Amino acid sequence: MAPTPGGALRSSLCRHLFFYLLVLCFFCDACKKVALKVPFHLQADTFVGRVNLEECLKSADLIHSSDPDFRILEDGSVYTTKNIGLSSEGRTFAILLSDSQKQEQKKIEIALLAPEKKIPMKRHAKDKTLKRTKRRWAPIPCSIMENSLGPFPQQIQQIQSDSAQNYTIYYSISGPGVDKEPFNLFYIERDTGDIFCTRAVDRETYDSFQITGYATTPDGYSTDLPLPLLIKVEDDNDNAPCFEDMITFNVIENCRVGTSVGKVVATDRDEPDTLHTRLKYTILKQIPENPKHFAIHPDTGVITTILTPDREACPTYILHVEARDMAGQSFGLSSTATLTIDIRDENDNAPTFRKTSYVTEVEENKSNVEILRLSVEDKDLINTPNWRANYTILRGNENGNFHIVTDPKTNEGILCVVKGLNYEEARQVVLQIGVTNQAPYSGSGSSKTISTTTVTVNVKDQDEGPECSPQMQTVHVKENTALGTQVTGYKAYDPETRSSSGIRYQALNDPTGLFTVDETSGSLKIRRSLDRESNTFRQGLYNITVRAADNGGRTCTGTLRVVVDDVNDNGPSIPTTKVIICKTQMGSAEIVAVDPDEPINGPPFEFTLPSNNERVGGGTWRLSKINDTATRISFRNDPAFGIYEIPVSVRDRLGLSTTSVVSVDLCDCVVPSECRSRTSPIRGANDVTLGKWAILAMILGAALLSCILFTLVCGTSGSSQTKKTFPDDLAQQNLIVSNTEAPGDDRVYCTNGLTTQNVSTGCTLISGAKNGQESFEMIKGGHQTLESCQGGGHHTLDSCRGGHHTLDSCRGGQVELDNCKYTYSEWQNFTQPRLGEESIRGHTLIKN
Missing domain, CATH: 2.60.40.60 (Cadherins)
Structure with a gap:
């Protein structure tokens, strides 16, 4: 028989439900059982202990207790929800863990054990001898809750030695909290090994105690090695988060949404990386409340904008911020802080004039006077470049009569007249004035960056003196004009009537008095001759200062420039003749x-x-x-x-x-x-x-010719006994003749037969013969040679002169004149070039 549709559906649901229950039962197994020793009485919200939940189910997203008298936190901390009393049998419950993604469940059984008292065992009398086993005790984990309310003394642990089964054992402890700071916090019962705490402990002061336990017989024999025992102080959430004293931030106005304003940081003295120090931040209140402009990240404490702030709407905001531990749960501890957020100004408001037009007046010819103050409105922060105004005259000040500046205190524009106005020229002046800020405009719309207004300035008429206009006037006069001739002079006029009648003139400065000024007409009369080429005129110009006065004694001063026109009164000349x-x-x-x-x-x-x-x-x-x-x-x-x-x-x-x-x-x-x-x-x-140089050349030529002839005549004497002479101008490069046919001995000896001649040069010339050879030698002051007189270039023998010397110093024997000699070849090399130069020079002089 075929199944009906309803029966098939029920069959399918049953199969799926059976499979789900099978899978759930397969995964829902128990984890390791945990036993916690607690006192007989527990107050509400009391920390019982901590369980490692990740060892059982790491991905648990749902944690709850099977017993409503206990509350389980995310980190495995177990707290009571009300006052609990335990019997001697203790109490059990389970922590249920679930993973909704994997559809997995786990549970951890928790057994709460009440304190127990053991009856001390007596040592048998027959055991007279005790043998030390020296066993090492295993460390027993132990913890106490900080700020426990008691009752005290409170049992926290018990140590036992296996030797207690056969012997009477006494237990003792030492270390911090016992015989060290803090003293007498812990003690142990000698017979049972129960360790008690005498008072509450602050974990933030002492987070653990490392004590040592001892087991000895009554006679002091140690049956076991000392037992190290660590007593950890479990953290209680007894410290609320703490903020800094004063917190101030600032952010520029018109910033985009999401701009970071600042970060608040709170600290918690409780144990790190626990729920006791896991903080959550919240903005409790904003002043002003609406609209909300700021938000805070709950974990990091970073404050950001959620709405663009406007400084002109509100320059400062005050926030009340809360930090709460236990991950923000309602039973966590919290504290609050007040922080200030200042909105920085930017130039998003252009200045605007309070009026669209102004009217003012000023007397003509007045200068450097204030005539108007213009005020503007600007919502930006005062006394900053975003608020300070810059005024500009856009139109109407083409002649430079006006000037506008900013009053640094009031930010007003001060309009001044710096150059006098003329009522006769313009009875009214219309100015267009604009205003901007010192800082560039940052708002939206460039049309708002400048505001303009119109200022109408009415010029008031006043009785004025004569006007010398133009200040410098010019008149032309031809040079050499006849004296007494009158020419046009300076003209001043009344600015109101535009007439020159009734004005008197006077020459204030006429440098050389060339003209006279007519008092009534101002015309010039020539007093002195006008010569344009004289030093009186500079480029034909001559200036006269004239003063004009009206009947009221008011005056003005002008300059009359006289231009002297040239006439052809000078012929050309040759300056260099x-x-x-x-x-x-x-x-x-x-x-x-x-x-x-x-x-x-x-x-x-x-x-x-x-x-x-x-x-x-x-x-x-x-x-x-x-x-x-x-x-x-x-x-x-x-x-x-x-x-x-x-x-x-x-x-x-x-x-x-x-x-x-x-x-x-x-x-x-x-x-x-x-x-x-x-x-x-x-x-x-x-x-x-003939000039003087030609005559001198002829004289020198004749003298030179005589010297040459004299030298030739003296050189032809062949006898050594004949008195020989040497021309006085030897040093003047005259010709020296020698009849020596072949070189002879280059030494000359003084003999009685040797003749000498004293010459005016102070040198003694010796002429003698030996071996058929003649030689000339020069003696200067005794023993000198011509070598000391030689030199490069054009030289004479004047340097050898030293007075009249003879060969008398050589007489009296054969004295060798080595130092006075000069060979024939050297004489020839010395004299021949110079004789040739002298001959050429003499020829040139004679020709000239």
Whole structure:
């Protein structure tokens, strides 16, 4: 029989439910059982102990107790929910763990054990001898709850030795909390080994105690090694989180949503990495409350913006922030802090004028006076660049009459007149003034960055004195105008009537008194001759200071500039009338003319030579134009060297001319600077005279010729007994003749037959013969040679002079004159080049 649809559905559901229960039973197994020793009485919210939940089910997301009298926290801490009393049998319950993702469940059985008392065992009398076993006790974990309420003394642990089965054992302990600080916190019952705590302990002061237990017989024999025992103080959530004293943050206005403002940090003295120190942050209150601008991250304490703040709406916010431990659960401890958030200003509000137009007035000619103050509104922070105003005159101040500045205290614009206004020119001035901030505008919309207003300035009329306008006036006068001539002078006028009647004039400053000023008309009368080319005028200009006064005594001062116009009253002239022409190197020279008149009365110049003047030399000289002010003079027909006086006429463009005599030095030179005139001025081509240098050259040539002839005559004497002479100008490079046919002995001895000649040079010349050879020797002051007188270049023997010496010092025997000798070849090398130079020089002098 086929199953019905309803039966099939029920069958399928049953199979799935059976499978689910089978899987649930398979995974729902018990973990390791945990035993906790507790006192007989437990108060509500008392810490019982901590269980490691991860060893049983690491991924548990649901934790609860099977007994409602106990509460289980995420870290495995067990707390009582009400006052509990235990019997001697204790009490059990289970911690249920579930993983909803994996559909897995676990449970941990918890056994609460009440304290027990053991009856001490007596040692048998027959056991007279005790044998030490030296066994090491296993450390027994032990813990106490901080801030326990008792009752005290409270049993916390019991130690026992296996030797107690056969012997009477006494137990004792030592260490911190016993015989060290804090003293008498723990003690042990000698017979039972029960350890008791005498008072409450603060974990934040002592988190554990390392004590040592001992087991001995009544006679002091240690049956076991000392037992190290660690007593840990379990943390109680007795410390609330703590904030800093003062917290202040700031954030700029108009910042984007999510901008970080700051971070609050609270600390908790309880045990780290437990729920007792797991904090959650919350903003309890914001002042002002609405709208909400800030949020805080519950775990990190970072405060961020959730709405853009506006400083102009609220410059400061106050937040009350709470930090709560136990992961923010309602039974956790908490504390609060008050923090301040200041909103920083930015220039998001442009200044605006309080009025769209202003009207003010000022008297004409007033300057440096304040005429108006303009005020603006700005919502930005005062006394900052975002608030301070900058005023600008946009239109209407083209003449620079006005100036506007900012009052640093009131932020007002102070409008001033810095240059006087003229009622007759403008009775009203309209200004457009704009205002901005010192800091750039950061708001939205560029049209809001500048605000404008209109200021109408009415000019008030006042009775004024004469006006000297323009300040400098000009009048033209021709030079050489007749004395007493009247010309136009300075004119002042009444600015209101625009008339010059009733105004009197006076010359305040006329440097040289060339003019007189008419008192009623202001015209000028010439008192002295006007010469434009004189030093009185600078570029033909002359200034006179004039004062004008009205009937009321009000005055003004102006300057009358007199321009002296040029007339052609000066002919051109040649300033340099002496020129040099080096005949062999250059054939002409330049002649330049000048004219002190204006260019319109000056160049181009016309240079001419008079045709019937005897100085011109029958067409020897001629002129050729260089430019408008210069000409070139040149010669032909090969005139003789000398100085020629040539008249040259110069005519300006209007026909006014002058004649100047130009002295032309026709010289035998290379450049004009080397020319030294050796002749008198030449009157004609055949008149020749000799200069002083030519005469001197002729005298020197004759003297030189005489010296040469004298030397030749003296050199032809062949007898050694004949008295020989030597010319006085030996050092002047005269010719020395020797008839020696072959070199002889280079030594000369003094003998009685040797003749000497004293010469004016102070040197004694010795002439003698030995072995048919003649030689010349020079003795200077005794023993010297010519070598000391030699040198490079053009030298003489003047350095050998030292007075009149003879060979008397050589007489009286054969004295060898080694120091006085000079060989023939050396004499020849010394004299021949110099004789040739002297001959050439003499020839040149004679020719000149």
